[in-house]
Amino acid sequence: MENRYEKYKDSGIAWIGNIPEHWEVKKLGHLYIPRNEKVSDQDYPALSVTMQGVLLQLENVAKTNDGDNRKLVKIGDFAINSRSDRRGSCGISKYDGSVSLINIVLTPINDMNPVYYEWLFHSSLFSDEYYRWGHGIVNDLWTTRWQEMKNIQIVAPPLHEQQLIAAYLDQKCGEIDELITLQEEMITKLQSYKQSVITEAVTKGLDKNVPLKDSGIEWIGEMPKHWNICKLKNIFLLSTGTTPKDFDQTSEEDNLINWYTPSDILDSCNDLFSSQRKLSEKVIYANKISLFPIGTLLYVGIGASAGKVGYANENGYSNQQITGLIPLNCYSRFYFYYLSALKDKIRDNAFFTTLPIINNAYLGQELIPFPTLSEQQSIANYLDQKCSEIDELISIKQQKIEKLKDYKKSLIFECVTGKRKV
Known part of the structure; x- marks a missing residue:
């Protein structure tokens, strides 16, 4: 692999493996302390902890009747959902607000770059480790509490390297996200095109020169005169x-x-x-x-x-x-x-x-x-072929998105664990 450090050592952490020789290993409890102050969403706006980070709660999300029993979150705090069915839902808050009690809210206590650790916590292997320390009856209700989370061991690079890694991942992952968005927009356009092809064929037929008449059906409008x-x-x-x-x-x-x-x-x-x-x-x-x-x-x-x-x-x-x-x-x-x-x-x-x-x-x-039975069959055969071609293009875009997501996932892990030198 390109851009490797000169010397590595065993981190002693199975999911991390080897790390640069000069990096340290620390328990989470040495880097953060929990914020457990209970507040009301009448005093502190409701926030949601999602896979996209900590966001202002949308108006249409399901709300509880327990608005006075929430956790305080301050700007710069890190929040993570404790439930395994919310895997990957975490992030640094840009807002003062309140979150559900199922979330763990953490405040940094030492010199660190919080964004570096946010990238680390968003890695899929950390999510696996985080929920491995949890408890529960069934997998989808598995919960990890702070008393378990604080004992999880993670890597601690020197501060200046944390800053370099955080800045690098901000840039590179931003570029990857833009490429993903571009592919998603192209898929949306292809889906709209497919819809228009189908609608045109089943309401107007395949012959563009055939005389038309009012169908009497509002959403169809004109249709071939002989239909x-x-x-x-x-x-x-x-x-x-x-x-x-x-x-x-x-x-x-x-x-x-x-x-x-x-x-x-x-x-x-x-x-x-x-x-x-x-x-x-x-x-x-x-x-x-x-x-x-x-x-x-x-x-x-x-x-x-x-x-x-x-x-x-x-x-x-x-x-x-x-x-x-x-x-x-x-x-x-x-x-x-x-x-x-x-x-x-x-x-x-x-x-x-x-x-x-x-x-x-x-x-x-x-x-x-x-239409006539022969036309019904001709139109259906045409749409089978045309839609298959469009679906193939959509599939190619979807495969590109998956590859970009996999690359982003591996890039994050390699950088935050020192497999790739930034």
Whole structure:
């Protein structure tokens, strides 16, 4: 590796390994003291300890009724969430404020560069070590308290090297974050482009020269003159799924069938090849369940994900939150794209209680365009190819983001542990 120190020694800390010979090892309790003063969020604004650092609490986050029982945080304090399900949530506060009692608030007590230690504490291997010292009943409720945290050993470079490392990581990680943001913006543009391609194809067709007419459907506008309008129930059989009895009697030795839930359906257009849970044939027969055949559209009709739709490439079934749209006299893949593209329009007109509900009666009455069957197939084939090309570009961007994140993670660890000389 480039830019190494001349001599190294064993730190005696398994997750850190060798460190530069002149660096020290100290316990956390020799570098920080806890701030445990309890305050009210009426006197000190509420802050959130997140993976992006200590931030002003957003208005829409869940709040407790215990606003008078919070911890004081002062500018320059370091706060870290003690719960393992909030792994990596920590940072130096830029504000005077208050945080939930599940956070540990620390004040530096010696000459140090706090930003260096903030980078150290954001490393994934420190997070592993931090929660290794914790306690609890289950992993996601594992908690590390100060009496354990203070005994964690970490490295302590000379102050001037801490400053160099902190400045270097601020610059380099800032550059990496800009590259990540650029890739994310490009993904957003590609997703918007994909949406526009789908919407244009399923509402206007592929022939740009064909005469148009008013569809009578507000969010479609004009459509090809020779297309018809029909109700969704006229071309699909609507069948709501269910959760069968004796579900858990399914075993791996049985002949298994897909049983879909809303979590199997992604936010973007997706095929459904396999589900997270399966039903055995004996459970299906015992409950007299009629399977959804290949080509069925699985439409989420209730809950936060209402409006999402998947295309079943295998026989399967679903729970009661999903309606199976079984094609009668249409090419269902065309309508897979149509419903995916216009899900927000349909959802906006749905019935709301505490959650959106798109019931079968409402969905069946939905007016939809009806091109000729040959056009439906041609449009679907075109979108299969076009969306595949766009998805491939998105995948490449996502892979670049993952590589940048991995590089950032390794860069931080190498610098804060002296594997790379700054």
